[in-house]
Amino acid sequence: MQKLLPCGQIEVDPELMDAVVTRVHRHNLSLPYWAAREHAYLSSDDNDRFSALDMLNHTTFRELGFADLLTRIWDEMLIDVPQRPRLRLAPARVAGQEGAELYVREHLRTVILRVRADRFEQVESLSLFLRREFLHIADMYDSDFGYRPNLVIPDDLAWMKKALAERYRILWDTVVDGRLLRWNLAPADVKPSRWRDFARTFDVLGNECRPAFEWWFIHSSPCHSVLSEFARSPLESWMRQHTLRHEPAVEVYDGTV
Secondary structure, eight states: OOEEOTTSSEEEOHHHHHHHHHHHHTTOTTSHHHHHHHHHHTOSOHHHHHHHHHHHHHHHHHHTTHHHHHHHHHHHHTTTOSSOOEEEEEEOSSGGGOEEEEEEETTEEEEEEEEOGGGGGOHHHHHHHHHHHHHHHHHHTOTTTOOOSSOOOOGGGGGGHHHHHHHHHHHHHHHHHHHHHHTTOSOTTHHHHHHHHHHHHTGGGGGGHHHHHHHHHTOOSOOHHHHHHHHHSHHHHHHHHHHHHHOOOOOOOOSOO
């Protein structure tokens, strides 16, 4: 059974909730939580036992402040989204599995956000992670962004599918972190960290890599098509943008002396 949090739009997978609560409390075995958990296990009926554990974990999750944290940041990042999706938090085993996935089925949209339970041990780190992922979700539901679940990859670049997806992810992450830093919702060290990822991923830009990074980092209105184009052809796309930005003004002679 999924447990709805107060905003009615967020569900937490019971496996994740159990892992979070037990991990946060694991250093203090004298807490009442452990006695209540042991008591729940005494039930001989499987349904009663699982129901009691779910209720205990749900209550403890709220008491730890995680329900309020999730709903506050959700409201903060999706303030401009008129019809918000349903969010489901699911467990991630390793860091590479973390992140938001968008599933579109006709008129029903559900975002699954995979997260490791150990993130909940550091509230500041967790808050930054949530803001990043929730801002990605806000972009997904911005009609001007024009999100599509899959990249359009030409046949001649099919062999680069994984690399192009990584480029797109790093580029989008750069734009997200730039906005969070300008809004004072991210620490200053996110910029050098993001620059390292960008420089490694877009080394094909050569000497233009740093100017391109700076341009994307201050980009306030990203869109899926432009991100996709840059991911497919970073050098050509950047040089075209660079030429347009530096093209000299053309004087038109009006016939007067």
